[in-house]
Amino acid sequence: MNAPAKTAEAAALPLVQTFDMLSTGQRAAMQRIARHDEAEVPQIDFQTPASMFTSAERFALEQQHLFRARAVPLAVSALIAENGTAMGHDALGIPLIISRDKQGQAHVFLNACQHKGAKLLETCEPMKAARMTCPYHAWTFGLDGKLLAVARPETFVGLDKSSRNLVELPSREHGGIIWVMLDRNAEPDFSPLVPELAEDLEALDLPRLHVYGRKRFEIAANWKLVLEPFLEGYHVQRLHAQTVGPMFADVPNVVDLLGPTIRQISGKANFTPDDLALPGENIHKTVTTVYNMFPNCVVITSPWYISVMLLHPRAADHTTVEYHMLTRSVPDNPKAEELYARSYEMVLNVFGNEDFRAAEISHAGLATGALDTCVYSGLEASIATYYGVLDGFMPG
Ligand SMILES: [Fe+2]
Known part of the structure; x- marks a missing residue:
């Protein structure tokens, strides 16, 4: 029975x-x-x-040797399950963006517009988005971090859009977790992802x-x-x-x-x-x-x-x-x-x-x-x- x-x-x-x-x-x-x-x-x-x-002092040493020397778990992949999703992330005290582009690739960016540094995403709620537009002067970025559009581009002298993409941190998905290298100047080390x-x-x-x-x-x-x-x-x-x-x-x-x-x-x-x-x-x-x-x-x-x-x-x-x-x-x-x-x-x-x-x-x-x-x-x-x-x- x-x-x-x-x-x-x-x-x-x-x-x-x-x-x-x-x-x-x-x-x-x-x-x-x-x-x-x-x-x-x-x-x-x-x-x-x-x-x-x-x-x-011990805390500072741990930041250096445990949290910034190699990849650490950052977020749950399921938060950005669908292609074309982005969210702000500020639980580390560092403004970040986590996105999944339309090809399904996950990214982690510093949440800073490449015009004047303004936070592009002010919410930590995941949202469907084709692109991300800065609230300050409307610079617009793709979910892959590419600078797509600038308001009144003719008013800049020789602005090279390709040099103003979002700053990306090395990241990988492993078992449903997004792992990130918080120090983008360190040699990427993803060895914990066995x-x-x-x-x-x-x-x-x-x-x-x-x-x-x-x-x-x-x-x-x-x-x-x-x-x-x-x-x-x-x-x-x-x-x-x-x-x-x-x-x-x-x-x-x-x-x-x-x-x-x-x-x-x-x-x-x-x-x-x-x-x-x-x-x-x-x-x-x-x-x-x-x-x-x-x-x-x-x-x-x-x-x-x-x-x-x-x-x-x-x-x-x-x-x-x-x-x-x-x-x-x-x-x-x-x-x-x-x-x-x-x-x-x-x-x-x-x-x-x-x-x-x-x-x-x-x-x-x-x-x-x-x-x-x-x-x-x-x-x-x-x-x-x-x-x-x-x-x-x-x-x-
Ligand atoms: Fe317990």
């Missing part, structure tokens, strides 16, 4: 993915998840200096999902304190005791490195390996997968949607987070609409009022100087792995 109900559910809420739809790497990792009653939590001996979260990462995100259908909702958070905490809750399960039973905590178990995750990206896979509460073999079962009900895409993007699976967060460091004590809830499509039936709306409210509450709040109270306490070091448990081992990768990119 269960089969027809499942079919109806899948038809109404079609982000259902079964085990066999996943990538080879995802399936192999899931097969390494222990039965929860047999999982062993390791002990670890790991500390970090508190100053790595509070020091302005094939295994794209295979996983493709298997999750990330490049083809729909942006159901997105919300920006301004958080009074260091970006690594915002990131840490997404690298450990230690807090889940405690911080989230009244919300999602009971769905998860206090056991270690299966952790793999895909280039510098950390993939963590964990079974929901009471997991047994038999759960993977249930025919037709939505794998995201049984297993949660989290990607910490180096250095600042978090992707988390849920049964009916995928969360993507971009963490943009603004200062040692300020992080802008752009949260996106991705679904299979625009909700086209009342059941999907109701489920997506309820999920969106729930996830914003859990991340916004619990994880991000935890980052803020942690930062406030560390800023008092009360601790010289933070200390980590075996349930936070992925944080040690992450900082190992990070240290490898930092000087000396």
Whole structure:
């Protein structure tokens, strides 16, 4: 009797993915998840200096060596899904334009008209556009950055339009994420975009999902304190005791490195390996997968949607987070609409009022100087792995 109900559910809420739809790497990792009653939590001996979260000098070094030396995740491709779409982007504090031209190529530009520097796009909402016209003197650019038209061109002496195209930053799409080189004078380095990462995100259908909702958070905490809750399960039973905590178990995750990206896979509460073999079962009900895409993007699976967060460091004590809830499509039936709306409210509450709040109270306490070091448990081992990768990119 269960089969027809499942079919109806899948038809109404079609982000259902079964085990066999996943990538080879995802399936192999899931097969390494222990039965929860047999999982062993390791002990670890790991500390970090508190100053790595509070020091302005450390922040400047991270900007130089982590965020500007190689490509970093910037935005979700699905925001500009259709050819001929453009949007402003200001979450880094640098005015940018993200566009997809009519050939389907994604671009990232500095959001500055080549006449007098005015921001061409003043909105961060994606919009269909054949071209972009500066509000100041109406210089007009294509979505590929080419200067197409200038008002009263005869009043300039020898204006060479081809030398006044928008300034483009090197960018690539990989697994449904737009990656960018923020320092256009640095040698482009796209080495974090390894094939295994794209295979996983493709298997999750990330490049083809729909942006159901997105919300920006301004958080009074260091970006690594915002990131840490997404690298450990230690807090889940405690911080989230009244919300999602009971769905998860206090056991270690299966952790793999895909280039510098950390993939963590964990079974929901009471997991047994038999759960993977249930025919037709939505794998995201049984297993949660989290990607910490180096250095600042978090992707988390849920049964009916995928969360993507971009963490943009603004200062040692300020992080802008752009949260996106991705679904299979625009909700086209009342059941999907109701489920997506309820999920969106729930996830914003859990991340916004619990994880991000935890980052803020942690930062406030560390800023008092009360601790010289933070200390980590075996349930936070992925944080040690992450900082190992990070240290490898930092000087000396
Ligand atoms: Fe959390």
